[in-house]
Structures are given as structure tokens and as C-alpha cells.
Amino acid sequence: MQRYFIPAEHWNKDYVTIKGKDVHHISRVMRMEIGSSIVCIHPHDGPALTKIENITEESISCNIVEWLDEDRELPVDVTVAQSLGKGDKLELVVQKGTELGAARFIPYAADRSVAKWDHKKAKKKVERLQKISKEASEQSERSFIPEVTPLHSLKELMEIEGYDWCFFGYADEARQRSSTSLKTRLSKVKTGDKVLVVFGPEGGFSENEVQQFRASGFLSVRLGPRILRMETAPFYFLSSLSYQLEENEGD
Template sequence: MQRYFIGEEHWGHRKVTIYGEDLHHISRVMRMTSGDQLIGIHPEEGPALCKILNVTEDGAECAVLEWLEEDKELPIQVTIVAGLGKGDKLEHIVQKGTELGAFEFIPFQADRSVAKWDKKKVPKKIQRLQKIAKEASEQSERSHVPEVCTVHTLQQVSQLKDRYHWWLYAYENEARKKEHQSLATRLKLVRPGEKVIVIFGPEGGFSEKEVSHLEEKNFLSVRLGPRILRMETAPLYFLSSLSYVFEEER
């Protein structure tokens, strides 16, 4: 069933009205009319089964039939920090990372980021990534849309530490070491309900200076299997493993 994230201000007593792009999607793309059902997602209350009462150019009025009990959110809140990459790599990370349950994304300007974002264009780029996150949330049937934060420096990222229980970074050299730190050693410490921040470098990996900074700030390095993963594949490995451990193995 089609799902729409609807701002808090549009919900009334067992009623909700849909406007804007979602209204266009309902009337023009899906061609839904009164009597048709959809799932409306309240930012706090979660998903509700709704029935369309009336569709006009001004809005789609729906009755709330039933609040649904769904459990599709990862029990760990994961913040993915990703170095700016070439082409559409960040878009891939946000789209697939959202499907895989990420809670939040922070792009960061790494020493070896070949891509540099023009300051004036940052708000537009973030807006576009935010739209991708919303669409991927709807498609993957989630009840939370991850926030895409503005571009940070590594220093700004490490200052956010206190908000999280665990601070990790994916260091490709771990994959090359015989005596590596396995991802399982780290994940075994994490408990449901906790918040994790994990940093991924750009195409060329972290600079030595960045690694020293992360070590100094007590970020823990993780290995993601013995193979060297591309920058856009590594966050997907991390999220998939976390989902496996907390949603499939338990």
C-alpha cells in the first residue's frame, strides 16, 4: 500500500489532510479517489491506515481507520558520516542506507575528498539528498525519515561525540592486517536503544592526520570483512550486519 509521510500540523482528531507533492502523487500518479486506502505516517505516532474521503485540488482528506503497530526501525540509531565523493556516490549512500535503516546522515569534507561542494550550492544539494531519503523511506516501508545534515568538517563531527554511545570509523587498513579488530568485537558491546556514529572516508580513504585525530578522540576502528570496499559499499555492509545481528539473529 502507498505510504506518505505527513507533517504533524496536518493531523486532526482521527483525520488527516494531504497537500503538495503527495497530493499530486495521490490524484495524478496513483489516480486514487474517495474510498481508496493508503498509509499515512505521523512523525511521532507512526503509521496509520487511512481511507480517502475526498480529493480536490486543495487537498486529500482522509479518515484514520487504525493506528498500525509496525516494527520496521533498526533498534540501534545509526548516524552515517560519509566523506564527500565523486558523482552520485552520496546519493547512493543515502538511498540504500535509508533502505537499510540508517537514522541520520552527515556528509563531511575529508582531506582526500576530490569533490568539493561550492558553499552556495550546499543547501540545494542537501535538500536533494533529503528528498531521496524521504522517497527511500516510503519505498522501504519505514516510519522514520533519516535527516540529512549539512556538510561538516571532521572536527565538527568529533564534537558531536557526546550525543552517541559508540564512536566508530571504518578503516580500510584493518582489512589488510592479520591482527585486525573484527566488527563483531565492536557490535557485541552495543545494546538495543543505543546510538552509534560511524565515519566512512572518501574514495582515497582517510588521511594520516584524520586517523590521528580520530584515534585521539577515541573513535574505534572497524573492519568490514577482508576485502577492500568502495566508499559507497562500506556503509551498506555496516548497516546490513547491524540489521542481521539485531533483527535477524535475535
Template sequence: MQRYFLNEDLKDYQNQTISISGDSFHHMIKVMRMKVDHRVYLVTKDQQAFIAKINAIEENKVLLNWVEDDLRQQELPIDVTIASGLPKGDKLDLIVQKGTELGASAFIPFAGSFSITKWDTKKAAKKIERLQKIAQEAAEQSHRTKIPTLQPLASVKQLIEMKEQFDVCLVAYEESAKAGEDQNFVKGLKMLPAGGKLLIVFGPEGGLSKDEVGAFIQNGFLPCALGPRILRTETAPLYALAAASYHFELMHK
């Protein structure tokens, strides 16, 4: 079944008629060609998922009613925020799409010293809006109950200032991999409490400068390797999220 996120608050979704219009209506009726009695998953703004049945299709909206709640746990038991140094081309699209499927809670693009791509103010707002749509579509496809947030373009200084919002902050550093340092990533995961918040910083294609890494470390970020190999900027966040999923979801089942 298809999954759709609701934009409005529902006080009594189990008993009220639910009206869907806009892009979701278009996708249901024009793309998926749904009919009366077809069922879908819906997710409220407070992350309650449930199955609903189409009762009527009007000119510009579809009307549904609750059938049963979906009580499956679809979210990582920790919040993982991915900070990505601006990469070239459409690599950030890939990071957001696949990172959403793997359970990321938020994404922060930042301008690193070695970022070739530059965003001006007007471009940044449009990029964030587009990436937020990619995140929503990926969250629907992967049956999540939460759409990750795309935060505004940041600087290294601003990332450091965000440190107090997180329980653990890591910075992926290729020199750590070359030196065989593979314990800080595991150490960071073990330090997280249930429901804890983790920030992981990844550099652009050229990596992070020594000054940037030094600034992160001086402010309490743990430098870490992600295995013995040097990963591309679009691969490293996905490795980290997959490892976090294994540690928190599979290893403890």
C-alpha cells in the first residue's frame, strides 16, 4: 500500500472523515489510479500511522476513513543528523534520498573549505525546498512515520555552535581510517542513550581541511573512521546510518 503524510492536525482521525487534496490527491488518483475502497497508509503530524479506506473521490479531493492503526516501529531508536559538506552535482540528492530510507532524522548541508559547489542565498532556499520534497517522497516509499528535516545551509562555525543540541558529535576523518582508528565510531554509538541525538559531519569530495578538523576536535567532536577504506562523500553517510541501524535495531533484537 502507498503511504502519505498528512499536513493538517487531526483531533479524532479514527472517527472523522479525512480529506486529501493537492499533490497527494494527484498521486492517488492520477498516478496510482486508485478507486473507492482502495486502502492506503496515512501518517498524522504527530507520527501516528494508520490504514484508511477511500470512501469517495471528488473533483479535487479524496475522502477517506480510518480502518486500523499501524503500530509497527519504523523509526531508528536514536535521532541521527547528517551534516554534509556541499558535494558536486546531484550527490546531495542521493544522500538525502538514501539517508532517509536508512533512518536519518535531519540533514544539514554546509559550505566546507574544499566544497567546489557554492550556493547563493536564492539558490540555497530553492535547493532546500527541493531536497525536502525528496526526503518526503523517500519517507513515504520506505514507510517511515517521520519526514526528515532539511536545515538551512550552515558553516563550520555554525555546526560547532549546534554541538549542545546533541548527545554525541562525530566527524568522519579519512586520516583516522588511514591510521586504523576504528573505535571512536563504535564508542560514539555506545555513548548514546535511548532516544539520544547524534550528529555526524562528513566533508565534501576533497574532505575537510586540517583547520576544520582541528576546530571540530577542539570543540568536543570525536574524529572517527568508518572502516578501513576511504569512502566517497555520498557513501560515507549511508555507511554510518547502516551501521547505526545494525547496532540499535538488529544487534539488540
């Protein structure tokens, strides 16, 4: 069933009003009519099954039939901080990271980040990433759209507060068999925890950055014994976290 994320101010007790681009999509692209069912998603309350009651050029109103209890969200709140990368790597991270359940993305500039964003470029890039995150949320049937924050400095990342767990992906750990396994890290993460995980640029973190992470209380994470590209590392992390928390029943 088609799904649309509707801003909080367009919801009432029994009905929801759809405006803007979604109106065109529902009436022209999908050619839906009065009586058709769609899922409307409230930014805080999640998805509701609704039925179209009225269609005009500017708006569509829908009756709320029932609130859905879908349970599509990772049981922990994960923020992926990803260094700027070449080409469309960040777009891939936001698209796939949204499918894999991330709650938030923070783009940041690392010492070795090849790509640079000036102020004007940063605003446009974040808008584009936010659009990708919305589309991926609809496609993957998420109940919430992950936020893409403005560009951060590494210093801002190190000083961030309010997280239960702060991790950084460290490629050199893949080369060491003796380092702490990812299972050891993730098995301590509990439902409701807030997790921040920082991934480095193409050339990895500088030694200085690794020292700063450790000094700021960040724990390094291994992601298997192979050397992953910068954009592959968050896929491994998020998939493993989902496996650990959402696919872990039985033996």
C-alpha cells in the first residue's frame, strides 16, 4: 500500500489533510479515487491506515481508519556520522542506512576527507540527502524519516552529548585478530539506548583522530576481517545491529 509522511500540523483527531506534491502523486500518478486506502504517517505517532474522503486540486482529506502497530523501527536510536566522501557515497550511505534502520545522519569533515563542502554547498547537499532519506523511508516502510543534520566538525562530534554508546569504525582492527569482537560491543546495547557511530573517510582516520576518539571515550568497532570501503562500513554495522536485536530469537 502507498505510504505518505504527513507533517504534524495536518493531522486532526479523526482525519488527515494531504497537501503539496503528495496530492499530485496520489491523484495523478497513482490515480487513486475517493474510497481508496493509503497509509499516512505522523512524524511522532507513526503510521495510520486511512481512506480517501475528498480530493481537490490542492488537497486530499482522509479518514483515519486505524493506527497501525507495525514495529518497523530498530529498537535503538542510531546516529550514523559519516565523513564526506567522493562522488555520491554519502547519498548511498543515507539511502541504504535509512533502509537498514538508522535514526539520524551527521555529515562531517575528517582530516583525510577528500571532498570539501563550503557553506552554500553544504546547505544544498543536506537538503538533497534529506530528500533521499524521505524516499528511502517510504520505500522501506519506515515509521519515521531519519534526520540529516547540518555539516559538523570532528570537534563537534567528539563533544556531542546524550548518547549511551559512542563508537568509531576502525579499519586497522580488521587486521588484528586479537581486538574486541563486534558481538562483544553490540551485545551490551539495550532496547531504548542511543548509539552514535562514526565512520572515517576513504583513507581511514588519522592517528591523531584515533587518539582523540579514545580520549573522548569512543570505543572502536571491528566490522569483520576484510577492509571495507567507507560507505560499506555503515551497512555492516547497521545490519549486524539489526541481526543482534531484531533477528535474534531462537537457536
